[in-house]
Amino acid sequence: MSGARRTLDPRDRALLRRRLRGPVLTFLALMALLAVNVTLGATRPFEQVWIVELLVVAAMAAIILLVSMEVRHEPPLVRLFAGVGFFWVAILFGMTLTDYLAR
Amino acid sequence: MSAGTVDAQPVGVERVEHFATVAQQRHAATLGMWVWLLTELLLFSGLFLVALILRLLHPEAVQAAAGHLKFWIGAANTVVLLCSSLTMSAAIELSRLGWQRLMVACLLATASLGTLFLMLKGYEYYADYEEHMMPFLAGRPYALAEQPATRLFVNLYYVATALHAVHLVTGIAILLGITWKASRPGFLGRHQNWIEVYGLYWHFIDLIWIIAFPVLYVVNR
Numbered sequence: 001m002s003g004a005r006r007t008l009d010p011r012d013r014a015l016l017r018r019r020l021r022g023p024v025l026t027f028l029a030l031m032a033l034l035a036v037n038v039t040l041g042a043t044r045p046f047e048q049v050w051i052v053e054l055l056v057v058a059a060m061a062a063i064i065l066l067v068s069m070e071v072r073h074e075p076p077l078v079r080l081f082a083g084v085g086f087f088w089v090a091i092l093f094g095m096t097l098t099d100y101l102a103r
Numbered sequence: 104m105s106a107g108t109v110d111a112q113p114v115g116v117e118r119v120e121h122f123a124t125v126a127q128q129r130h131a132a133t134l135g136m137w138v139w140l141l142t143e144l145l146l147f148s149g150l151f152l153v154a155l156i157l158r159l160l161h162p163e164a165v166q167a168a169a170g171h172l173k174f175w176i177g178a179a180n181t182v183v184l185l186c187s188s189l190t191m192s193a194a195i196e197l198s199r200l201g202w203q204r205l206m207v208a209c210l211l212a213t214a215s216l217g218t219l220f221l222m223l224k225g226y227e228y229y230a231d232y233e234e235h236m237m238p239f240l241a242g243r244p245y246a247l248a249e250q251p252a253t254r255l256f257v258n259l260y261y262v263a264t265a266l267h268a269v270h271l272v273t274g275i276a277i278l279l280g281i282t283w284k285a286s287r288p289g290f291l292g293r294h295q296n297w298i299e300v301y302g303l304y305w306h307f308i309d310l311i312w313i314i315a316f317p318v319l320y321v322v323n324r
Binding site for chain 1: 130133134137138140141144145148149152155156159160174178181182185186188189192193196197199200302303306307309310313314317318320321322324
């Protein structure tokens with residue numbers, strides 16, 4: 001961990017900017033979506049606002065899965081496992097709510 | 104893979120004998136982590152489902168209980184975890200470049216932000232205690248005792264957030280262990296994928312909180 005140069009020259013900085021551009025843009029997108037949800041939660045502008053809030057959460061989850069966790073670059077088998085997890089969650093919610101919403 | 108610039112170390116994965124190729128080894132490690140995350144997803148989904156059912160069965164009680172949650176601390180903690188995801192992503196990118204010193208700094212920043220989250224959570228629990236919002240404490244009066252159904256939501260809140268905190272404590276401990284190993288000479292030449300695989304776990308903890316915050320704090324206000 002020692003012995004190499006410890007300062008960044010212009011080439012290093014350019015490389016660093018290029019490599020961190022994606023994570024920084026992802027962070028900014030997530031912060032913007034969080035700001036939307038916090039604003040909606042604090043102001044409660046209309047009765048059905050929870051629908052918008054859950055859609056914003058779904059967008060945030062999709063960004064984390066596809067970009068931060070890099071699912072879009074993974075081989076098909078890993079993508080299948082990641083997708084199957086949410087499919088099982090959909091079964092869990094769907095079958096349970098079939099009961100509660102039909103009462 | 105390294106650009107041969109500042110602090111650049113060789114980057115790679117040392118193949119162990121039961122894998123035919125390094126690519127197969129990397130793939131197996133990533134897939135193994137995803138299988139683990141699947142079980143975690145189902146665990147937390149069950150809790151989120153209970154929150155939804157409680158909302159359907161006892162809407163007034165859930166709203167009354169959620170009104171006592173510390174919305175702004177929850178929001179601040181979400182920001183803290185998003186920052187930690189950024190430093191984790193940066194650590195992964197730096198590991199791919201072989202920039203070991205900067206990568207270790209990012210890993211330490213990630214662990215620090217995780218610790219800050221836990222401190223804020225601890226303060227939130229303390230504020231809840233002060234407001235008599237711990238119905239499971241037998242010897243302490245409960246602020247919403249006249250609405251028994253609120254106990255269900257408040258207890259669920261503690262189970263879900265405490266379970267998340269346990270994952271964070273474990274995550275920080277493992278992260279510090281990996282950081283210590285990652286600071287040793289030659290780490291990135293042998294185990295670079297450890298950083299990537301661990302990053303999946305950290306992002307997942309972040310993802311769970313990003314869902315928990317609106318499900319518990321926001322939609323029930």
